């Protein structure tokens with residue numbers, strides 16, 4: 001599938017399906033270093049997103065239109081830290097993707113914009129055991145892939161792989177932002193829930209565009 005408007009709808013539906021399947025895994029991660037609601041938070045948000053997609057009266061004109069619907073729905077339904085963070089990520093991404101189809105450069109720009117949104121909103125930097133530890137390596141890998149002339153499918157695949165690795169590497173980190181930072185050293189040894197769901201979002205993008 002080319003990375004067009006139809007793909008963006010498939011991507012978001014796939015995210016919703018995977019979040020629903022894996023929500024107890026995310027809540028378990030959040031039980032270790034947070035307040036045990038990350039799976040429910042995201043599931044509530046993406047369930048509402050799918051309802052809004054199903055209710056659309058006419059097909060969206062651009063990928064940005066789809067991502068903006070995701071952003072506003074997550075902001076109004078998720079709550080917690082991750083609602084505004086993912087909401088801002090998708091809002092910035094929507095502005096970067098105001099086109100009917102993505103090439104490799106545009107796919108990379110979408111991911112960089114999402115990273116910028118999360119950074120601006122949450123003020124975390126790499127190494128603080130947050131979703132930034134997945135978004136940042138993903139954006140770097142995407143930029144490198146686009147630079148090499150690769151297409152959107154390859155860019156998302158590179159980003160997904162880097163995000164998954166970044167999420168894995170949060171296990172060794174001590175949290176200094178968000179709720180997990182209250183645990184200090186005791187946050188070490190647990191995987192960050194938000195970094196894990198960021199990897200899911202990018203894995204869904206890569207899988208659906210193949």
Ligand code: ADP
Nearest residue numbers: 038041080081082122124130131178193194195
């Ligand atoms: P809450 O912590 O309010 O219960 P969630 O459980 O839904 O919200 O989301 C927690 C996730 O949010 C964390 O695992 C982390 O990845 C992310 N997070 C929290 N604070 C920040 C921040 N300042 N910057 C980036 N990500 C953050």
Ligand code: MG
Nearest residue numbers: 034035037038
């Ligand atoms: Mg939580």
Ligand code: MG
Nearest residue numbers: 035037080081
């Ligand atoms: Mg909470």
